[in-house]
Amino acid sequence: MSTPTTSFGRDAAAAIARSKNEPDWLVAWREEAGELATQLDLPKPEKLPLTRWTLDQYGAYRPGRAVASKADLPAAISALLPEEDSGTLIVQHNSSVIYTQLSDELKAQGVILTSLEDATRNHEELLRKHFMTAYARDEHKLAAVHAALWNGGVFLYVPRNVTIETPIQALLFADDAEATFMPHILVIAESNSRVAFVEQVASSLDAATSTLLHNSAVEVFAKSGAIVRYAAVHQMDASAIDIAYRRAILDSDARIEWIVGDLHNGNSITDTKSVLKGNGSTSDSKIISVGTGNQRMSLTTQAVHFGRSTESNMITRAVMKEEATAIINGVTKIEKGATKANGQQTEKVLMLSPKARGDANPILLIDEDDVKAGHAASVGQVNADQVYYLMSRGISRKEAERLIIHGFLDPVVSEIPLKGLREQLHRILERKLG
Structure with missing residues (x-):
């Protein structure tokens, strides 16, 4: 079942809920939320004009x-x-x-x-x-x-x-x-x-x-x-x-x-x-x-x-x-x-x-x-001093910068509670940091 929702409001929200045989209370709840969506403004994060983003392509179920x-x-x-x-x-x-x-x-x-x-x-x-x-x-x-x-x-x-x-x-x-x-x-x-x-x-x-x-x-x-x-x-x-x-x-x-x-x-x-x-x-x-x-x-x-x-x-x-x-x-x-x-x-x-x-x-x-x-x-x-210190130990500039950046991010990466995901996170970082 695909229900397009690019034109979205109270009726569309209720129609999607009914198409999935959701409980009556949830159909009504979604319907009210759909109505709110037509009335409320986007959030206004500082220096980020969301009106330029594609935020109205809600897709289909x-x-x-x-x-x-x-x-x-x-x-x-x-x-x-x-x-x-x-x-x-x-x-x-x-x-x-x-x-x-x-x-x-x-x-x-x-x-x-x-x-x-x-x-x-x-x-x-x-x-x-x-x-x-x-x-x-x-x-x-x-x-x-x-x-x-x-x-x-x-x-x-x-x-x-x-x-x-x-x-x-x-x-x-x-x-x-x-x-x-x-x-x-x-x-x-x-x-x-x-x-x-x-x-x-x-x-x-x-x-x-x-x-x-x-x-x-x-x-x-x-x-x-x-x-x-x-x-x-x-x-x-x-x-x-x-x-x-x-x-x-x-x-x-x-x-x-x-x-x-x-x-x-x-x-x-x-x-x-x-x-x-x-x-x-x-x-x-x-x-x-x-x-x-x-x-x-x-x-x-x-x-x-x-x-x-x-x-x-x-x-x-x-x-x-x-x-x-x-x-x-x-x-x-x-x-x-x-x-x-x-x-x-x-x-x-x-x-x-x-x-x-x-x-x-x-x-x-x-x-x-x-x-x-x-x-x-x-x-x-x-930090240029950190780069210089590592280079003085025989490490290339690129590798020195890479080590410093990974050390900068490590307080979070090391806390991920799954070893496999930590390793995957390191791979993502290597890819993004080039």
Whole structure:
């Protein structure tokens, strides 16, 4: 079933939902989101005129072919999977989830791993309590479009006191530039649970003439004492636009670790935000990006402190080549009443070309006196003294610069919780950095 949605609004959103036999509540919900999409404005990232981007090619619902085993996955997808098998895997191909693997042991403990579409039918109460409450559909036009058109997606539920020892893997893959590719990932970690989640987004679009719009969202809910480690690597073709909004809501003593490799080859907007609602909650965000060609990127990391004795740390490192441009924003917001909060952030940009540009904008918004907050930002070229030192040890200039750049990015790369994906990330970096 293919339902074109280039002309999009309330009726189109409802028609797509009905064509997939979705529950009545979801049909109405999408219908309302479709109406919002006609009313709301696009977000306005600094120095990034989105009106020039192709953001209205929403594609058609084109599901992949479901398979019964990992061995039956398409070769292009299998090639992206790390060699080590964590035993838990979910795969989306274009507009639908085609494969899910969850061990009997985790099922027996009450862990749920399924497509978000399946969760709307089989886990409705739990889903509706959380779905798009951290990332609201009325936030802006892109959020409303996502709410109306999301497909496939991931639903992960980790019960109270359950520790998942190996990372949950999610591979989201597109090879049809005319497909609707808008996955939504929802992670609910109950009190004192532990989980690591690895999201990989990739495409193989060859010489596609259409623009693939990847309009995605992640919502993580970490209940009291829960620890969630969320790693994401995005590596799509230059003809794709990458929109990624990530949100985490933290209860008392909960912790979120964001480890993000924004290595997409085309234009992108990413916004990663932690809301430290509960006392003693913590957020640690590490993000890297490499811009090449004439890429245009907006990378925002945020931490909002509501609870007392909360801590946030944000590190963003970007490398800009050729004529690439990146606007890097770090926002620490400490609300009134969040006493003893501590928010720190660092943004660093390496410029490898005189025509490349990277703007680092640290922002502190403090509404409470009894807190700690700090920021650091730098934009510059590869350190000449470091290059000279390495060359004095017999290393060529090119290799010296390569080593310095990899060392600059390593604080994030080394934190990826799957060895195979870390190695793949190194290969991506070698390719992008030349």
